[in-house]
Amino acid sequence: MSDAGFILNPGAWGYALAALCYLALTLLLLTSWRGRLQGGLLVVVCLLSVVWAAMLSYSLANGLPLSITHIMLELLRDGAVLLFLYKVLAIDRVRFSSADVRCRRLGYAIFVVWLGLAVLHTGNWFVNQPLVELLGYDPRLAGHLILALAGLVLVEQLFRNTPTQQRWAIKYLCLGLGALFAYDFFLYSNAVLFQSLDPGLWDARGFIHLLVVPLIAVSAARNPQWSLEIFVSRRVVFHSAAVLGAGVYLLVMALGGYAIRYFGGSWGNLAQVIFLFGAGLLLFALMFSGQMRARMRVFLSKHFFNYKYDYRDEWLKFISALASEEPGPGLGEHVLQAMAAIVDSPGGVLWVFESDTGRFELGVELNAAGCPIIAADDPFVAYLRQKEWLFDLDEYEKTPEVYEGLALPEWLTSIERAWLVVPLFQNKQLMGLMLLLESRADRQINWEDRDLLKTVATQAASYLALSQASTELANARQFEAFNRLSAYVVHDLKNVVGQLSLVVANSKKFGHKQAFVDDAFATVENSVNKMQRMLVQLRQGRESQKSSTATKLLPLIETVIKQCSEKIPVPVLANVVEQMSVVAEQDRLAAVIEHVVQNAQDATQVDGKVELRLISNGQNAVIEIEDSGSGMDEQFIRERLFRPFDTTKGNAGMGIGAYECREFVRGLGGDVRVKSELGVGSVFQLSIPKVQD
Secondary structure (H helix, E strand, O other): OOHHHHHHOHHHHHHHHHHHHHHHHHHHHHHHEOOOHHHHHHHHHHHHHHHHHHHHHHHHHHOOOOOHHHHHHHHHHHHHHHHHHHHHHHHHHOOOOOHHHHHHHHHHHHHHHHHHHHHHHHHHHHOOOOHHHHHOOOHHHHHHHHHHHHHHHHHHHHHHHOOHHHHHHOHHHHHHHHHHHHHHHHHHHHHHHHOOOOHHHHHHHHHHHHHHHHHHHHHHHOOHHHOEOOOOOHHHHHHHHHHHHHHHHHHHHHHHHHHHHHHOHHHHHHHHHHHHHHHHHHHHHHHOOHHHHHHHHHHHHHHHOOOOOOHHHHHHHHHHHHHOOOOOHHHHHHHHHHHHHHOOOOOEEEEEEEOOOOEEEEEEEEOOOOOOOEEOOOHHHHHHHHHOOOEEHHHHHHOHHHHOOOOOOHHHHOOOOEEEEEEEEEOOEEEEEEEEEOOOOOOOOOHHHHHHHHHHHHHHHHHHHHHHHHHHHHHHHHHHHHHHHHHHHHHHHHHHHHHHHHHHHHHHHHOOOHHHHHHHHHHHHHHHHHHHHHHHHHHHOOOOOOOOEEEEHHHHHHHHHHHOOOOOOOOEEEEEOOOOEEEEOHHHHHHHHHHHHHHHHHOOOOOOOEEEEEEEEOOEEEEEEEEOOOOOOHHHHHHOOOOOOOOOOHHHOOOOHHHHHHHHHHHOOOEEEEEEEOOOEEEEEEEEEEEOO
16 A cells, blocks of 8 residues: 555545444454344344445555456445345334335335346446447446335434434434435436546545444444444543544634634734633633532433433442441431432422321522521422422423422422422321432433432432431430449348438447447548449549549459448458459449349348358459359249349349449459359359459
8 A cells, every 4th residue: 555645545444444434343343233124124234334345445545446356346235235124124123013014115126126237237347348348338337326215214214214213312423424425325326427536526425434434323222132242431421522622622723723823924823822822721611510420421312322310330339429438427418418419409498207206307508598497397398208200490480280289388389599499208208308409501400310310319318327326326325324323233222221221220329339430430521432433433424434443352352342341240351362463443343243142131031151262263263252042043044034124122222233344344344143043142253354463
């Protein structure tokens, strides 16, 4: 191939570019072909177009005349296109009845013309004298003219016999192929008139086909019944269209700048700089305009895709937006932003139903202000709850009869730019309302918008319900912690009251003795200290471990024994293996041990025994409290002993002492074990990790 000829001949460029585009479309169709006849014929058409355009590009670049090879390739390609149109018309668009015979006759007539033209071309190749010299004119040109006319007839029949609601799927196919046949009709009409092909018209065909390839690709994508599932990412198309548009814009502006400089005289350079700067500024303003991006997305979705949305991409973006926020106050804003982004809305309002007030409380306002609280019995809310519809204010204004005479509430009409009201249902319960403001683009809400918004609204409602449940659970846990702390304090207060009651009871009998007075004052002082600690616990909470330090167990146990010695049987320290220390709040640990000792005294007869031991078990220090009391069976230990608020002492007990004992020891990293036998006694083992002093 001559490089100079290729560069200088624009026709060669046109056919070469057309061959490349047809090749790309052929590869794309082959990767998605599912074996259907129409799809196979379209692949054949594109493949023949590749070979045909490549041959013509090669011939024009090298200055070669048209040969029988070129003519036969064109004839084969035209025949494939006509057969494809006939099959689409006969199989997919028209279910023949009375029109069956006419359509078949049209197909037979086209085949006869095509076959006759093939015979003429072949015969002209074998005879020594050309047909033009024999007949005085070239009948083959008339044959190509008739084929172009037949193609126009097939395109017209296809478009006419396609139902109106389905024409969007084939309109670009009809437009593209119709334009090609119209151009061929003009080309061969001129050739029949002058008995020769016009070189300029012939060279321009490559660029004509180049413009038609995208229209064929769009139609293939819109017709899945051809078994051609062409998928191009909407994001790629959007960004590619933006880059292409920006490139065209810059090219036009460059030409404009050149014209200004050329014709501007002495002001030319200055005017060119100002013009190019303004053009660049305008381009950036358009590229960062949300309204322009929204309009472009709507345009591309309408004219280049089978469905309005890339549902996979929309769903992933929505879930990602919701998953980025933990359940809480910020979730409502994320839900509103995610749903508004789907329809290019600049903002809106979210109301959430509060069971405490029985109203839809205002949750989030985004680019809206002054929105009211909505009553649960509002007629508009009742309508949404009954119909479960998405309410479109534009549709209401155009066709109010669709909404069965519903009157718009005052609170809705008072919100500027109100557009869509989306109900949020969770298990058939209306838990929220979302109002979206008018879209940045001129959008008409159709079934795809409604289905997508309804689907994501259901998911959003589940997230909001989860957020409400989390908030209620957190509040319940706070109340539970406070109630548990109150129960612990009341339990400790009961023990203090018991000690003071014992002092009062013995004061009449031993009040004259100095030793009793000294013990009484010591008991009162100890009780005051305990009550002060309880006040601190109420203010700071039971879980505070700020006073946890290394505590020696032996002095602590001896102090507990001394405090419990006024009650019979008197506890004794039976065995101490070694001095050990644990990390614990000293007063709380003493109270826990004292509680177990008092329970052992209550369960034991006056002639029984209560013994304490301090032993070591590996890494743990073990405090044992053994009594010879009534004992417990395994079922009681398993089901009732550590259950809070379950007591066997009647009104005298709270039922939380054993539970508090176990929870406190477990909080230190240890555990409580119980061994007991009815009529024999019980052994409590408090096992706590020991530390070095």
